[in-house]
Amino acid sequence: MSLAEKELSNTTVNHANLLELHHVKKYFPIMGGVMRRKVGEVKAVDDVTFSLMKGETLGLVGESGCGKSTTGRMIMRVLDVTEGQIVFDGQDITSVKGERLRRLRQDFQMVFQDPYSSLNPRMSVGALIAEPLIVNKKGSHSQIKDQVVSLLETVGLSAEARIRYPHEFSGGQRQRIAIARALALRPKLIVADEAVSALDVSIQAQILNLLADLRKEFGLSYVFISHNLAVVKHVSDRVGVMYLGRLVELAPKSSLYATPLHPYTQALLSAAPEPSRTVKRERIVLVGDVPSPANPPSGCAFHTRCPKVMEVCRSVRPEMNEYQPGHFVACHLYS
Amino acid sequence: MSEPLLKVSNLKTYFISKYRTVKAVDGVDFEVQKGKVLGIVGESGSGKSMTSLSIMGLIPPPYGKIVEGEIRFEGVDLSKLSEKKMNDVRGNRISMIFQEPMSALNPVLKIGEQIDEVLIRHKRLSKSEARRKSIQLLQSVGFPRAEQIVNEYPHQLSGGMRQRAMIAMAMACEPSILIADEPTTALDVTIQAQVLDLMRDLKEHTGTAIVLITHDLGVVADMADDMIVMYGGQVVESGTADDIFNTPLHPYTNALMESIPVIDEERERLTAIPGTVPSAANFPQGCRFAERCAIAQASCHEKMPELRELQPGHLVRCDLA
């Protein structure tokens, strides 16, 4: 059974799934010429299917421009889906709008790479965290104040932080503020997009530990987007690898990292330098640059850089296939 | 050990304005050996970039200054050289590459013209000789279509290609030292692997020593022969990369190694370092790491520890190590 069929068959029956993406695509038009007409399109996300169980963390890795953020932003419904379906907590949210979307949004929140640009510099930290509570009428003035204090405590900041402004905090502290704000409405899902990438490693550890604690405390689910393979391995239950808008491999982290199947995943893992003088991996150095998603190669998008390319790869696009239980791969080597 | 190629002693680079003094680099010592890679790691703001800019004579004006110390290279103290003499060294005997290649490449000049210019200025080559050499250099950094690349503008290249073009330009005069400040931070993992391989190859072929600045311990483990760990404008540990990775002595180095997730290991919980780096405008009088240190004692807050040699060639700035 293909991944799509397997996951689709669960659509309405499987209540353990918090989130499902079915054949989701996002094509951005490329405008050109004097008439500003559409001259092409960027296939930022091109037929992605996966699901996320309640309480689960799914990592998404892949190189710059492969469509990770676009996927995250479609899940958040800040970007419209070109094609496909997104199901959140049993409801099709692909095209909900207006008041219904606003109410649904309480359940999913996003945390970004740069905590500074996502926080309004003119609002005090207290006001920033209170804002979603006020907008959604979550209690009286004093109840909201209590909630803000307890949220600050949850993320390890003192109540006194309320009266200060974002620029008075370090990068790690600002990320805590952004997380407190994201948590205010008690969401079920957090999409963390490169949430620790801009932080110093010593601070990164604080935030990763915090995310793990929150997961335990509130049963949160995460879609954790990062290009750092070690970080993704640390936080995730399952990991999806993207290449040029497509999911090429999806597996429980233990099997993905121990036995990567897709040649791209293998190259990616082998290229990640490990901070150790004793472990030395055999590096697979890929030749060539990542192709443009405006003009993706035919067949398997990876065939131009693949060390194991075969004739069929140039013309036929490989489907996701469950090669081992729970371990999906889109590669002709395994079909 | 033979005479080092570059010897930095007690380097202090401060930003002095009417209102405050930022001690960006505050008494740094290290040596670069011929044909070796020295890795510099440390927290953001610990003075890594300012150390390298001090060597290059490129400290941001008007407030930045070398207030003390020596940078000895080929028998002269670079910190005392005139701007004119420094121009002969820069891009010739010592060159530098940056995280963002666009900051070093001129956007309105074709790639070939930029490399030609370096060769014409420092090596006094004719225009056609320079062009021939430029094409060769681009081939050596892995461009299959080098004859075409020379005629392209920086914006026509991808990030990884630009980084390689910048390396080609930096290597044009076969410098004895290449300073690379976060050369792969902006690159994808698979492209990073290409660039690191390239730097390793160049080192082997030309004997150029590399000073590699990065916050990625993985990159240092992969590349460096020697390393220094910086914190608060100072060197807190230095030694061979093997020594430091196998037996880190400074509590900060230790914490750093424990705080990162590692692919080949399952770590239940990461060891976070609490707190934040002290401000370079207002360092405490004692050990600069003491406030965040798990094993600090009262004395650590009072007196600045000296950098001392605990094992041959392995130095640490901690009285408790």
Ligand SMILES: Nc1ncnc2c1ncn2[C@@H]1O[C@H](COP(=O)(O)OP(=O)(O)OP(=O)(O)O)[C@@H](O)[C@H]1O
């Ligand atoms: N609003 C947009 N208009 C046109 N193209 C876009 C838009 N947003 C993203 N893209 C393109 O879609 C592709 C996927 O981008 P996306 O930001 O999702 O990648 P990513 O995997 O998050 O990369 P990174 O690791 O660099 O953040 C890229 O080629 C990008 O240039």
Ligand SMILES: Nc1ncnc2c1ncn2[C@@H]1O[C@H](COP(=O)(O)OP(=O)(O)OP(=O)(O)O)[C@@H](O)[C@H]1O
């Ligand atoms: N132009 C400047 N004026 C005043 N202070 C400066 C200036 N440039 C840098 N500094 C300060 O000097 C210190 C050292 O900065 P430096 O750029 O060397 O850090 P770094 O170790 O390279 O950090 P990163 O890892 O973030 O690149 C910092 O405290 C920084 O704020």
Ligand SMILES: [Mg+2]
């Ligand atoms: Mg992104």
Ligand SMILES: [Mg+2]
């Ligand atoms: Mg720097």
